[in-house]
Amino acid sequence: MNFDYDLFVIGGGSGGVRAARIAASEYGVHVGLAEESRMGGTCVIRGCVPKKLMIFASQAGAMAAESRGYGWPEAQSGDFDWPHFHHKLERELDRLEGAYTGGLQGAGVDIHKQRARILDAHTVELADGQRITAKHILIAVGGRPQLPGIPGQELGMISDDLFTMERLPGRVLVVGGGFIACEFATILKGLGSDTVLAYRGDAVLRGFDDEMRRHVTEQLRMIGVDLRLGAAPERLDREGASSVRVTFKDGSSEVFEAVMFATGRAPYTQGLGLEELGVKLGRKGEIVVDEWSQTSVPSIYAVGDVTDRVNLTPVAIREGHSFADTVFGAKPRKVDHSLVASAVYTRPHELATVGLTEEQAAARGPADVYVASFRPMRSLFGGSEVRAVMKLIVETGTDKVLGCHIFGPEAGEMIQMVAIPMGMGATKADFDAAMAVHPTLAEELVTMRKPTRRIGGDNADKAVVSA
Known part of the structure; x- marks a missing residue:
């Protein structure tokens, strides 16, 4: 059978891009790739990279205070200029997206800027109705933030929204206790927002070393985050034109200018046609794969957060590279997930x-x-x-x-x-x-x-x- 492509990748994030580029540039494979949003995926566009830049920005005030301790008594940070920073951040993300796109095009990958779903073991359908066949299909669509399932949750934000805000909120509630919640509480407090962090547990960062969890918990308090342990919102209601009233499970309520949910992420598998095709999924909707990243349908593979193995960008990149080496390079390579920093x-x-x-x-x-x-x-x-x-x-x-x-x-x-x-x-x-x-x-x-x-x-x- 003649196929349109040797490999078709669904998802233009770190794992999918690496697999496509290695397959095309190193092994001469004819590759197509579909991405419904911006090239670069979560890490580059709405995750690791912009978040780390915001972390840097949030430390200016602390650096000024430290400078005064080193003999610079006039060191002052002033007020944070969000529009200035945000404009510069967008330029940087545009540059990175261009680099990812250019790298794929330079390798000979055909890019389709639209959503794709799988029709059968060798066929995908793009949002415009075009059908494409491929000998191998790689799913690398990542994950998406999840809302907590409470009334009024549509009034809140997810982490993606923080990179597109027109202004910083004066008072903000961050809901959650994982690394995303802790990092964004740190960022928002450092940039000047009055920040409350509500988490239902007794210490943040569940799953990390208990002693270290205690230190991070205390540090959040030390930098001025209003940390509410054992607390969780029960409902959100609009309060006036630009505020949200949050009612907590203990019956108390408070008004915030913004509420950000950092209550977990889930694999982005809805609407891909996987159930109809017989691709095995796990309890959270993750694609079940073997040690070679192969699904229950032999021609279909999956890498990255959509498999819910170790949900980190470098892991997705390694999985994508190993997939290309194994399937196209005659260099079988597994990924060891047992020791990941x-x-x-x-x-x-x-x-x-x-x-x-x-x-x-x-x-x-x-x-x-x-x-x-x-x-x-x-x-x-x-x-x-x-x-x-x-x-x-x-x-x-x-x-x-x-x-x-x-x-x-x-x-x-x-x-x-x-x-x-x-x-x-x-x-x-x-x-x-x-x-x-x-x-x-x-x-x-x-x-x-x-x-x-x-x-x-x-x-x-x-x-x-x-x-």
Whole structure:
């Protein structure tokens, strides 16, 4: 059978773009790609990149205060100019979208700027009715923010909307306790909004190391976020022309200029025709794939957040690249999802992690926990009381480093380097053998000599209690 394309990719985000470009440029594959929104996907257009730029912007006030501690008494940040920043941000996103589009076109990929759905194992239909056949189909449509299912939720925003606001809200409620909620609460507070964060749990960042969750929770309070733990909205109602009244489950109500829901994301599989075709889906609508990213229909593959394996941009990129190598390059390559580093970009300190949490390690067996807590030189001299924390979890019998957790300035930069030796099976002795670079924050990772406590097994110390 003759096909229009060797490969047709649905989704122009990080995973889909990488798969399409590698297949076309390195293996000479005839590739088509459909993207219903802007090229670059969530990370580039409405996620990682603009968010990180907003994080940088939100720190100007704190940097001015620190400068005064370093002998610049006249340092002032002034009021944040949202229109100026937003205009510059849009220009940068336009540039990045152009780079993604240009890279695909340069590789010979045909781009269709519209939504696509799958009709059968080798046929997709574009929104304009055009039908296209392909030997292989790759689904890389990512995920979408989810609303909590309460009355009036249409009056709230999702994280995507923060990048298109015409003005900053004076008072804003952020709902949720995951990394998106924590990061945007940090951003909005830093830019000058009176920020309330409501989360139904007893500490933010469920699923992260409990001790580190406690530090992030306290930092949010320290920077001035009004943190409401054990709280959740029950309904939203319009209040006047430009405000929203939020009624909470305890019966109280308050008025905000804006409400942002950061209450989770779900795979964007609705309307793709997958159920009719027999592509197996999971409980949350995720596409079930095997270790080669192949679905239950052999000609159809899926990568990235739509599979709900590890929902991070670098993982989607690696999955897309591995798919192209395997299917078109005769270089079978699987993706190891067991040891993936990640970072939460709060401020002044980030939380970065790789490997097991203390709770996971304790359930596995005996392990030693090494913890260093200190006031970093830079912020200490500038007058800040905030502390950095570094933590290594080491398997008792083998001395292998099972987990590393860093709460401190630019923690994400450090965890990237830690992930390399951990991926090679490094032991605590290997860390100890590395010569420290002084004075740095990272030197603490190679100078912790005695464990703080032992976990798991009969000789475990008392467990750390979650905030």
